[in-house]
Amino acid sequence: MTLPGSPFLAxxxxxxxxxxxxxxDLxxxxxxxxxxxSRRAMLAALAPYQKALKGRPHLVCYAIKANSNLAVLQTFAQAGCGFDIVSAGELAxxxxxxxxxxxxxxxxxxxxxxxxQLGIEAGVRCFNVESTAELEVLSEVASRLGRQARVSLRVNPDVDAGTHPYISTGLKGNKFGIAHEEALATYKRAATLPGLxxxxxxxxxxxxxxxIAPYLDALDRVLDLVEAIEAAGMPIHHMDLGGGLGITYTDETPPAADVLIGQLLQRIDARGHGxxxxxxxxxxxxxxxAGVLLTEVLFxxxxxxxxxxxxxxxMNDLMRPALxxxxxxxxxxxxxxxPGQVWDVVGPVCESGDWLGRDRTLTVKAGDVLAVLSAGAYGMTMxxxxxxxxxxxxxxxxGAQVWVIREREAVKSLFEEERLIK
Incomplete structure (x- = not known):
C-alpha cells in the first residue's frame, strides 16, 4: 500500500x-x-532544494509556522537553513x-x-515589510536604537495560486503585501527613511x-519590479520568492522542489538576474x-x-479538517x-465540526490505533x-532511534497561570 511520505512511512x-x-509500539x-x-523524511525533503540551488548565492529559510518544535528547528539549523518567522515568539x-x-x-x-526592536537587536537578516505604515514605524524604531533595519518589501503580484482561499496570499483581496502598482513608489519612500x-x-x-505556472507568473512580475526599482537608483541584492509548494495528501501531484526551482532559476537567468x-x-x-498523528479508537x-x-x-489536536x-x-x-466499513472519524470535542475524516473505508474496532497521515505541517502548531x-x-x-521532543501537556499546567478571585 503506497502512502504519502514513503519510503519512510510504509x-x-x-x-x-x-x-x-x-x-x-509508540x-x-x-x-x-x-x-x-521522521527526521530522515525532513532532510530528504530538504535535499532537492539544496541540490537545485547549489553553486549560486541562496538561503533556504524554513517557515517555522508549519511546525515549530525545537527539535525540528534544530534539524534544519544543523542542515544549514535559515528561518522565516512571523513573531517574536518564533524568533525566540x-x-x-x-x-x-x-x-x-x-x-x-x-x-x-x-x-x-527584538528583531533589530538580535540581528535578523531582513524584515519583509508589508505596508508603508510598517516602513515608517520600523524606521522610527531602528533610528531610536541608533541602527538601520535591513528591509525587503513584500509585493503582492495579484496572482491566483489556485489554492484554498484561506491560504491564498497573493491576490489584491488578500491582506498581505504591497500592491504591485504601488511598489515602486513605496521603495522610493523606503530609500528616504533614515532607519532603513x-x-x-x-x-x-x-x-x-x-x-508551477503561478510561481512563474509571480516571478515575471517581481523581475519587472526589480528592473524598475534599480532603474530608479535602488539596488536589489536578493529576491525572496517565498514558499508554498504543496504536498500529496490524496491525489495531488505537486512538482518536485528541484523541478520548480530549476524552472524559476532558468527564468531568472534568461532575464539577466542570475x-x-x-x-x-x-x-x-x-x-x-514527515509526520503522522496517532489516535486510539474509543468507540x-x-x-x-x-x-x-x-x-x-x-479538532484541538488537528485543526486542518475543521478549518x-x-x-x-x-x-x-x-x-x-x-472488509471495511465506511466511517466518519470524529473526536470527543463538543462541536459538530470536530472531525478528522469523513466517509473513510476502514477495518477497525475499539482499541485500534489510527494514523492520520501528512500531519507534520500545521498540526501541532495550530x-x-x-x-x-x-x-x-x-x-x-x-531510523530506530526515538526521542520525546515534547512531553504530553498535563491538565494542571493548563490553568496554573490562572487565579481565583479573593
Whole structure:
C-alpha cells in the first residue's frame, strides 16, 4: 500500500512503520494522541532544494509556522537553513534551537514595535515589510536604537495560486503585501527613511500550491519590479520568492522542489538576474509528509445515516479538517484482511465540526490505533486547549532511534497561570 511520505512511512507485513519504528509500539509506550515525525523524511525533503540551488548565492529559510518544535528547528539549523518567522515568539524559538538570527527573515503583516526592536537587536537578516505604515514605524524604531533595519518589501503580484482561499496570499483581496502598482513608489519612500537599508524584494503567493505556472507568473512580475526599482537608483541584492509548494495528501501531484526551482532559476537567468541571491521559504513541503498523528479508537457508533468512529484525537489536536475541510489520509496501523466499513472519524470535542475524516473505508474496532497521515505541517502548531484538553506529546524518529521532543501537556499546567478571585 503506497502512502504519502514513503519510503519512510510504509507497512511491513501488517504493521505500519515510520522509519524503522513500529507505530503501534509508540502508542503503547507514550499514549495517545501522539505526533510522530521522521527526521530522515525532513532532510530528504530538504535535499532537492539544496541540490537545485547549489553553486549560486541562496538561503533556504524554513517557515517555522508549519511546525515549530525545537527539535525540528534544530534539524534544519544543523542542515544549514535559515528561518522565516512571523513573531517574536518564533524568533525566540530559533535562538533556543541554536539557529542563527543572521539567517532569519522576519515576515508578518502586523509586527509590533516591541517585535521590531527584538528583531533589530538580535540581528535578523531582513524584515519583509508589508505596508508603508510598517516602513515608517520600523524606521522610527531602528533610528531610536541608533541602527538601520535591513528591509525587503513584500509585493503582492495579484496572482491566483489556485489554492484554498484561506491560504491564498497573493491576490489584491488578500491582506498581505504591497500592491504591485504601488511598489515602486513605496521603495522610493523606503530609500528616504533614515532607519532603513533596502536590500531586497519579497513575494509569497500562498500555500499548498501544486502548479508551477503561478510561481512563474509571480516571478515575471517581481523581475519587472526589480528592473524598475534599480532603474530608479535602488539596488536589489536578493529576491525572496517565498514558499508554498504543496504536498500529496490524496491525489495531488505537486512538482518536485528541484523541478520548480530549476524552472524559476532558468527564468531568472534568461532575464539577466542570475547574479542575485535567491531566498526560498518552504514549510509544508519540508515537514508535511514527515509526520503522522496517532489516535486510539474509543468507540464505534453505527447510525442510520452515518457510522461514527470516535477517537481520542480531536479538532484541538488537528485543526486542518475543521478549518479548511482538508482531506488527510487515515489508516489503521495494523492492517486486517476483513472488509471495511465506511466511517466518519470524529473526536470527543463538543462541536459538530470536530472531525478528522469523513466517509473513510476502514477495518477497525475499539482499541485500534489510527494514523492520520501528512500531519507534520500545521498540526501541532495550530493545536489548542479547547475543552481544557492537554496537547499531544511529540516524538522524533531517525531510523530506530526515538526521542520525546515534547512531553504530553498535563491538565494542571493548563490553568496554573490562572487565579481565583479573593
Amino acid at each position: 507497512y511491513r507485513g501488517t504493521d505500519l512503520f515510520l522509519d524503522d519504528v513500529r507505530l503501534s 502508542v503503547r509506550q507514550h499514549g495517545s494522541p501522539l505526533y510522530v515525525y 524559538r530559533v535562538q533556543a534551537a541554536g539557529g542563527d538570527p543572521g539567517k532569519v527573515v522576519f515576515s508578518g503583516v502586523g509586527k509590533t514595535r516591541a517585535e521590531m 537599508e533596502v536590500v531586497g524584494i519579497d513575494c509569497h503567493i500562498g500555500s499548498q500550491i501544486t502548479d 547574479h542575485r541571491e535567491v531566498l526560498f521559504e518552504p514549510g509544508r513541503s519540508l515537514v508535511g509528509n 464505534l457508533k453505527p447510525g442510520e445515516q452515518k457510522n461514527f468512529c470516535v477517537v481520542d484525537a480531536a 479548511y475541510e482538508a482531506y488527510m489520509g487515515i489508516v489503521n496501523v495494523n492492517q486486517r484482511a476483513e 493545536a489548542s486547549n479547547y475543552n481544557t484538553r492537554g496537547r499531544a506529546a511529540e516524538l522524533m524518529v531517525d
